[in-house]
Amino acid sequence: MRIDRIDGGVTAPQGFRAAGLHCGIKATGKPDLALVVSDLAASAAGLFALNLAKAAPVLVSQDHLSRSGGQARVVITNSGCANACTGPQGMADAREMAALAAEAAGCAVDQALVASTGVIGVNLKMEAIRTGVPRAVAALSVTGGADAARAIMTTDPFPKDAAVQVTTDVGAFRVGGMAKGSGMIEPRMATMLGYLTTDAAVDPATLHRALSDACRYTFNAITVDGEPSTNDCVFALANGASGVVIDEALYPALFEGLRQVARELALGIVRGGEGATKLIAITASGAATEPDAWTAARAIANSLLVKTAVHGADPNWGRLVAAAGRSGAAFALDQARVRIGSLVLFEGGRPFDERAPQAARYLQGTDLEIEVDLGTGGAHRATVWTCDLSAEYVKINAEYRT
């Protein structure tokens, strides 16, 4: 098996077309409507927000996936309005969006998935979507993935797409994807909006398993602000156009293809986090259990004091220890160790502050690695990606609506 990164996003695999354009939801005139269509029947899988205040499109997509038995031909997405907390009207609007998309793709309505992102608590401008869908259908193309990736953005500073070609003994298939992120990001078993396409042939159950496995170490291992959203979802569509059929022997190839694309998208979300200037990989090692490793890594990755210290390039290992110590994970201070880049700053109960100036220089970079060994002697570890917390994050979120 060989995996090569290739150009493109959701339309890199064969048999997928996409489009993105401005239909009239965003006042700025920026793109706000995206269509992704599979020209062939496709297996589909989704992971959704665990937030109990689920948005209408999340509920509709879950329902459709369940009713279709994991089949989908089209995903319709609008940005600029989350269609969350919008009551019965919101549900009716999400259903109408799905119906418009199904009609455009020529498929049953339960083979249409729908997603929305933007402000919570505002009803969709359905007239914009009604006039926008036919225009999007006319614009569908096998190079439209880039337009679609732009049309799902909210406060994202750049579009996020990625694709790979997976070459196996029995042939090659491709995996493509796009995502949007920025704020309200701490996906738990789901994420903001992520879309993965593949031209491998995969049955729905296997696709769901591979999507879950791939997301565990990618979309589900990132945080911007510790805020799981109302609209999180990741979709995967597999249409078999490559002729490569995924069986148990090829499962690792599918998993790895999905994982690599999902990882690039997920790290893109963190890099493009609201106000972010640095991507930080936080590893908790020496954990007594795997849940403990995740718990500690998440606590450190969401610590405001850690995120502000890194923003200021301050190698303040005490804040790392304090966050690990309060995380709820088993922790042994005397055996704990803190590493910033390649520099150990605390070990065996003793600080190495003479290394602080060198660590401060390292922290001025934009791609950072920090490891906290919890000191329990356990072999479990987990990595969570986060970003620094800047005054710009406050500015963006204090001014988002007003």
Add this chain to the structure above:
Amino acid sequence: MRIDRIDGGVTAPQGFRAAGLHCGIKATGKPDLALVVSDLAASAAGLFALNLAKAAPVLVSQDHLSRSGGQARVVITNSGCANACTGPQGMADAREMAALAAEAAGCAVDQALVASTGVIGVNLKMEAIRTGVPRAVAALSVTGGADAARAIMTTDPFPKDAAVQVTTDVGAFRVGGMAKGSGMIEPRMATMLGYLTTDAAVDPATLHRALSDACRYTFNAITVDGEPSTNDCVFALANGASGVVIDEALYPALFEGLRQVARELALGIVRGGEGATKLIAITASGAATEPDAWTAARAIANSLLVKTAVHGADPNWGRLVAAAGRSGAAFALDQARVRIGSLVLFEGGRPFDERAPQAARYLQGTDLEIEVDLGTGGAHRATVWTCDLSAEYVKINAEYRT
């Protein structure tokens, strides 16, 4: 029973003296050493950090309270250095601080309590403390509470002290207190540094119970940044100088006196939170259980998106709903309700956005009330106090050490 607010802090009750001065730990020359002494034998109780990376002074004070059976005569505190993550030397330093204080107060060493606050991972300048303690002893006075409250400050913008007189049928007693806060504040079953004194006569077990009960709704119900620290502690000393003996009938008077002083100090910590411009009371009501009410209130109070929205006076009720929905507490979106001040902005699945301008004007105030009814039909409720998140918080914490 009547409770009157009176001037002063820890030295407002009879039989307590205090001092605060600069001994040489802070480079700025600001006060950094505080002594609080009871002239009589006193019952003592403490609540301590749950953080597993406990600082040396926390471990020493816990040990002393346990060995003395709840008796203490003196509390010594330094600011500017947390004496946390400092290994065996840190433990030796904390023990020496306690011994110096005990000698000064003329009591057994296990009747001395010790606390530190400031930067983590730096050893104490013991020479400064050795020369500082005799000077502090010479400065002890019955009006020294204000100096002590200044000497325990780190980034606090103002000192926090408070006192009340509790008048009962059998006589009057007083409760005084001081606290420091600012950053790394989300006490869980404990707090940053809080000190309560009373001249009521209370046995140690009753004092511990009253302290726990009072802290539950005060120090334990506040958050600045969701960061339980390594050095959290609250101490209570009761020396009986008033002649009022607390029995079961008078327990409510003691509880209420402690609660009122602790509440004023706790709200002062939030008001003086790093970068804070607003005090926000977040109430979660309509909860299925009391733990659910606390869980939801804490999740909302620690939400960066809520804190930044309030900072920008944006009545973004969608973020309140999203935080409640992801909190883990039972939540029914269709029955949920959001109130900002006296204005209901979301109820029965429907937004009332026409009220948003009025809510935005309300949010320009500095003392705010927000309520989220979780919609479960339950009768449980909890209030957590938090502050807004400003660019100044980021600035303070990105520049704290460097």
